[in-house]
Each structure stands twice: as structure tokens, then as C-alpha cells.
Amino acid sequence: MQQETSSDQALVERVQQGDKRAFDLLVVKYQYKVIGLISRYIHDQSESMDVAQESFIKAYRAINNFRGESAFYTWLYRIAVNTAKNHLVSRSRRPPESDVELDNEEVFSAHDALADIETPEASLNRDRLESAIHTAIKNLPEELRSALTLREFDGLSYEDISIVMDCPVGTVRSRIFRAREAIEKHISPMTNTGD
Amino acid sequence: MTKFNDHSSLSDSSVSAVFDGEANEQDIDTLLSKSDEEIHRHLEVYHLIQNTLKKESSTLGFLQSGLVDRVRSQIEKEDLTDNVVTLPLAEKTSDKVSWKLMFSSMAVAASVAFVVILSGNVLLSPDTTNENLTDSFELLEESADGSAIAEVVAQEESLPEDNMRLKHYLRQHAEQSALAVGQGMIPMARVVSYPVEE
Numbered sequence: 224m225q226q227e228t229s230s231d232q233a234l235v236e237r238v239q240q241g242d243k244r245a246f247d248l249l250v251v252k253y254q255y256k257v258i259g260l261i262s263r264y265i266h267d268q269s270e271s272m273d274v275a276q277e278s279f280i281k282a283y284r285a286i287n288n289f290r291g292e293s294a295f296y297t298w299l300y301r302i303a304v305n306t307a308k309n310h311l312v313s314r315s316r317r318p319p320e321s322d323v324e325l326d327n328e329e330v331f332s333a334h335d336a337l338a339d340i341e342t343p344e345a346s347l348n349r350d351r352l353e354s355a356i357h358t359a360i361k362n363l364p365e366e367l368r369s370a371l372t373l374r375e376f377d378g379l380s381y382e383d384i385s386i387v388m389d390c391p392v393g394t395v396r397s398r399i400f401r402a403r404e405a406i407e408k409h410i411s412p413m414t415n416t417g418d
Numbered sequence: 419m420t421k422f423n424d425h426s427s428l429s430d431s432s433v434s435a436v437f438d439g440e441a442n443e444q445d446i447d448t449l450l451s452k453s454d455e456e457i458h459r460h461l462e463v464y465h466l467i468q469n470t471l472k473k474e475s476s477t478l479g480f481l482q483s484g485l486v487d488r489v490r491s492q493i494e495k496e497d498l499t500d501n502v503v504t505l506p507l508a509e510k511t512s513d514k515v516s517w518k519l520m521f522s523s524m525a526v527a528a529s530v531a532f533v534v535i536l537s538g539n540v541l542l543s544p545d546t547t548n549e550n551l552t553d554s555f556e557l558l559e560e561s562a563d564g565s566a567i568a569e570v571v572a573q574e575e576s577l578p579e580d581n582m583r584l585k586h587y588l589r590q591h592a593e594q595s596a597l598a599v600g601q602g603m604i605p606m607a608r609v610v611s612y613p614v615e616e
Contacts, residue, residue, distance in 0.1 A: 230435075230436065230439040230440065230441045230442075231439065233441070233442075233443060233446055234446065237446065237450075242450065243490065243493065244450050244454065245446070245450065246489075246493075247454060247458075247486050247489075247490060248436060248446075248449065248450075248457070248461075250485065250486045250489050250490075251457070251458050251461045251462070251486050252436065252437065252461060254485045254486065255465050255469070258485070272485060272488075275485060276485060276488050276489055276492065279485070279489045280489060280492055280493065280496075283489070283493055352466070352470075353470045356466070356467055356470040356471075357470070360471070371471075372471070374438060375467070375468050375471040375472065376471060376472075380440070381438070381440045396431055396434070396435060396440065397431060399434055399438070400430060400431040400434035400435075403434055403460075403463070403464055403467060404430070406463075406467055407460070407463045407467075410463070410466075414463065414466070
């Protein structure tokens with residue numbers, strides 16, 4: 224977690240120096256968390272996207288006020304919650320009495336909130352995609368699969384994984400990347416959408 | 419850190435490292451030199467893999483959501499960079515502010531001192547007339563702190579025999595102006611040394 228904070232802080236500093244592309248990276252990194260969080264307040268997909276966009280814009284405007292005293296996502300989280308609540312108030316809808324706690328917000332996914340409006344076709348596509356991912360993981364070499372699952376399931380840092388697997392940190396980094404690359408190649412026919 | 423001989427591998431694994439929060443400055447430099455589309459595609463697939471492993475499936479509607487493009491286009495549209503003050507070094511900004519403040523303070527002190535001296539020359543001169551006093555009032559009104567001085571001088575117009583009181587007041591004001599901004603004793607010295615017929 225500390226490593227992730229310093230990684231985000233490095234990107235934030237780039238943004239504060241005027242690098243908009245660094246902000247793009249932060250948006251891509253946290254967009255699903257933000258969308259998932261907002262969707263707990265706003266169930267309409269289109270509105271959720273609009274509020275998520277507004278949240279990131281607010282974060283960009285206020286980026287120079289971020290001093291790194293908390294994690295970047297913690298700061299972004301509060302902006303997103305406030306933006307969602309304000310949106311509900313402006314629509315004369317009552318926001319929930321209690322906020323989604325930061326520790327539990329990862330439990331709430333965009334899919335869970337929008338399942339009611341998901342079409343059968345979208346649901347089928349999703350199931351197929353998940354199945355393809357599980358198949359790809361199963362077919363990975365042992366060391367790649369272990370590195371990836373230690374990272375994704377257990378949330379271990381690269382350094383911790385290197386201790387568990389008794390290999391250098393660079394090797395851990397390479398194995399995780401190669402595992403993702405193999406899965407990405409396997410599911411690419413299903414994720415390429417026409418323009 | 420392990421060095422990668424293949425530059426392509428370094429840049430691609432940099433995306434993976436950023437996703438995991440394990441990126442260093444070199445990774446960020448490498449990523450920012452690559453095309454956005456490629457980076458974003460990788461990151462979105464990594465999100466999909468992560469959500470699947472954690473049994474938090476994402477809808478395909480959010481894959482390639484285009485949120486990054488929407489945010490970026492809005493930022494560029496509103497030209498928010500003009501409102502985002504870049505702060506490469508906090509010390510530089512504070513230095514600029516303090517210099518500006520110092521120069522502005524010096525300008526105020528100099529103008530006040532000049533007006534005080536000028537008004538002293540005019541008011542304490544034996545040939546002081548109402549017309550000269552009017553000119554003095556105009557000069558005082560133009561000074562940064564002219565309002566207070568002009569009021570006092572206007573009151574003194576009706577009391578020509580109180581030139582000594584005016585001299586005393588002007589001297590005090592010049593002293594305080596000089597000391598307030600630390601601009602030295604020159605204005606005060608001039609007023610102090612002004613001869614007055616008593």
C-alpha cells in the first residue's frame with residue numbers, strides 16, 4: 224500500500240507540474256473504482272458516467288490542493304462521494320443516509336449496482352469473458368500463475384511476493400506482466416469492439 | 419531493479435507496474451512517452467482480469483468506457499490548465515510573492531514620502547496661497563495614503579498659525595511610513611531638516 228501511495232504521489236506531482244497525461248493515467252487506474260463507488264448512489268449508467276467525469280474534473284481542478292497527507296485515492300474517494308451526493312440533491316433525490324465506507328467500497332462493483340438493467344446479451348458476454356479469463360489463468364505456467372494470484376488475491380507487494388517465491392523483485396514484476404500479457408492475448412478476440 | 423534488455427518489454431511491464439502501484443520514476447517516464455491508446459487498453463484489460471479474479475465482474479459497457487477521453491476533452495475544452503497553477507518549487511512562488519510585496523511597499527512609501535515633502539514645502543512656505551494648497555491637495559489625493567494627509571492638511575488651512583503643528587504631524591507621518599516598510603531614514607531626514615520659521 225505504501226508503494227502504491229508513492230507511485231500515485233509521483234503521478235500527482237507530474238500533474239501539478241502541468242503534465243496532463245499523468246492525470247490520464249490516474250483516471251484510467253481509478254475509473255472503475257470511482258464508477259463502482261458512484262453507482263452505489265446513482266443507478267443509472269449514463270448518470271454514473273457523468274458524475275464520474277465530473278468527479279475527476281473536480282479532482283484535476285483541485286490537484287494543487289492535494290499535499291499527499293493522505294492517499295490519492297482517499298482524497299479522490301471523498302470528491303466522488305460528495306459529487307454523487309450533490310448530484311442526487313440537485314435531482315431532488317435523497318442521498319443515502321450513510322456513506323459507502325472506504326474499506327467496503329471495493330465490495331460494491333459497477334456490475335452489482337447495474338445488474339438490474341443489464342441486458343441478457345450483455346450478461347452472456349460477461350459470463351463468456353469471465354470464463355475465458357479463468358481458462359487462460361488455468362493454462363498459465365505455474366510460476367506466472369502463482370505470481371499473479373499472489374498479487375491479485377492476496378494483494379501482496381512485489382517485494383513480499385519475491386520473498387514468498389524466493390526470487391528477485393524484477394523477476395516478480397516480469398512474471399506478473401507476462402501472466403497478464405498471456406491472458407490479454409487469450410481474450411483479445413472477445414474484447415475488441417468495432418469502432 | 420532488474421534491467422530489461424528489451425525496451426519494449428520495459429515499457430509494457432511499466433504499465434503493469436503502474437497498475438500495481440509499483441512504478442518508479444523511470445516507469446512513469448517510459449509510459450508518458452508511449453501512446454495513450456495502447457496504455458489505456460492494457461490498463462482496462464488488467465482491470466477486467468483483476469475484477470474477474472476477485473469475482474467482481476465488470477460489465478462490458480464499462481470496458482473501454484471512454485471516461486479518460488471524456489475527462490481529457492473536457493479539461494482541454496475548459497482550458498483548465500490556465501486555472502491550474504503549476505508549482506514546480508514552492509519556494510519559487512513564495513519568493514515571487516515576497517519580491518512583489520516588497521517592491522509595492524517601497525513604491526507606496528516613496529510616494530507618500532514624496533508627497534509629504536512636497537506638501538511641507540508648499541504649506542510651510544511664506545508664499546503659501548490657497549491655489550498652492552489646492553495643488554497640494556491634488557497631489558496628496560494621488561498618493562497611496564493621501565486621504566489621511568489631505569484631511570489633516572485641509573483642517574490646517576483654516577489655522578495658518580498652526581504651521582508648527584502641521585510640521586510636527588508631517589514629520590511623524592514620514593517617520594511612520596519609513597519605519598513601516600523599513601525603507602530607511604531618507605524621507606524622514608528630509609522632513610526633519612526642513613527649516614521652519616517659528
